[in-house]
Amino acid sequence: MSSASPLLTSPSPMGSFFRAQASPADDRQEHLLAVGDIEAGGDDPQNKFRIRDLTKKSDAGVTILSGVNLDIPKGVVVGIIGPSGSGKSTLLRSMNRLWEPPSGTVFLDGRDIRDLDVLSLRRKVGMLFQIPALFEGTVADNIRFGPQLRGQKLPDHEVHKLLALADLDSSFHKKNGELSVGQAQRVALARTLANEPEVLLLDEPTSALDPISTQNIEDVIVKLKKNQGMTIVMVSHSIKQIQRIADVVCLLVNGEAVEVLKPDELSQAKHPMAQRFLQLSS
Numbered sequence: 001m002s003s004a005s006p007l008l009t010s011p012s013p014m015g016s017f018f019r020a021q022a023s024p025a026d027d028r029q030e031h032l033l034a035v036g037d038i039e040a041g042g043d044d045p046q047n048k049f050r051i052r053d054l055t056k057k058s059d060a061g062v063t064i065l066s067g068v069n070l071d072i073p074k075g076v077v078v079g080i081i082g083p084s085g086s087g088k089s090t091l092l093r094s095m096n097r098l099w100e101p102p103s104g105t106v107f108l109d110g111r112d113i114r115d116l117d118v119l120s121l122r123r124k125v126g127m128l129f130q131i132p133a134l135f136e137g138t139v140a141d142n143i144r145f146g147p148q149l150r151g152q153k154l155p156d157h158e159v160h161k162l163l164a165l166a167d168l169d170s171s172f173h174k175k176n177g178e179l180s181v182g183q184a185q186r187v188a189l190a191r192t193l194a195n196e197p198e199v200l201l202l203d204e205p206t207s208a209l210d211p212i213s214t215q216n217i218e219d220v221i222v223k224l225k226k227n228q229g230m231t232i233v234m235v236s237h238s239i240k241q242i243q244r245i246a247d248v249v250c251l252l253v254n255g256e257a258v259e260v261l262k263p264d265e266l267s268q269a270k271h272p273m274a275q276r277f278l279q280l281s282s
C-alpha cells in the first residue's frame with residue numbers, strides 16, 4: 001500500500017493498524033491518514049513511534065489494551081480519546097515505560113524502548129499528568145531539576161526563556177504554594193521542556209483546570225507544535241480541545257484502537273461504540 005493511501009476502515013488480517021501520516025512541514029493540517037497492514041507501516045524513518053500489538057489484561061482477565069497498533073510520525077500531534085477505562089492512560093504510560101506491557105512492542109526512532117536506558121527515554125519522551133506535582137522550592141528550582149540531575153545548571157536566561165514560553169515571566173522566584181493549579185501545571189510543563197524532550201505525552205493535562213488556565217496550556221501546546229514541530233500525544237476528554245490541537249485523533253474503545261481520523265472528520269467514525277461516544281461527547 002502506498003503511504004498516501006486514503007483512509008480505509010477494513011482491519012488487516014493481523015489486526016487493525018493505524019498510521020497517522022505527517023504532512024509536509026509547511027502544511028501540517030493537510031495530513032493524510034491511512035489504515036493498512038503492518039508491513040505497509042514498515043520501518044518508515046518518519047515514524048517517531050511504532051506501536052505493535054500492545055496487549056494487556058488485568059489480573060481478573062479484563063482487557064485493558066487489545067493488540068494496539070499505531071504509527072506516529074515526527075511532528076504530528078495525536079489526540080487520544082475514548083470512554084473512561086478504554087486504556088488511554090495505559091497506552092500513554094507504555095510509551096515511556098511507566099508501565100511495561102507484557103505483550104507487544106513500542107519502538108522509538110526504530111528502537112525497542114525496552115533496549116533504551118529508562119532515564120534517557122524519559123528525557124526524550126516527557127510526560128505531563130492531570131494534576132501537577134511540583135517539588136518544594138521555587139519555580140526556578142523546579143525548572144532546573146532535570147538538567148541538575150544530569151549535573152548541569154540551567155542558566156537564568158534559559159529558565160526565563162522557558163517561563164516566557166509558558167507565559168509565566170514573573171514567576172521565577174515564586175514558591176510552589178504561591179501558584180494556582182493552572183500556573184503549577186504550566187510550571188510542570190516548562191520543567192518537562194527543560195529536558196528538551198522530542199516527544200510530549202500529555203495525560204488529560206487540563207482536566208483539573210478552569211477554562212482560562214486550560215486555554216493557557218492549549219496555547220503553549222499549539223506553540224510547541226507550530227514553532228518546534230514537536231511530536232505530541234495527548235489524552236483528552238474534550239473533543240473541542242482535541243479539534244483545536246490535534247492533527248489526527250485515535251479512538252480507543254475497550255482497549256482497542258478502533259479508528260484514526262482527522263479531527264474534523266470525527267462524525268465519520270464507523271465503530272458503533274466510537275459513534276455513541278462521540279455523539280454523547282458533543
Ligand SMILES: Nc1ncnc2c1ncn2[C@@H]1O[C@H](COP(=O)(O)OP(=O)(O)OP(=O)(O)O)[C@@H](O)[C@H]1O
Nearest residue numbers: 058059063064082083084085086087088089090091
Ligand atoms: N495496573 C492495573 N491493574 C489492573 N487494572 C488496571 C491497571 N491499570 C489500569 N487498569 C484498568 O485498565 C482499564 C484502563 O485504564 P486506563 O486508566 O488506561 O483508562 P483510561 O481510558 O485512561 O480511563 P479514564 O478516561 O477514566 O482516565 C481500567 O479499567 C482500569 O481500571
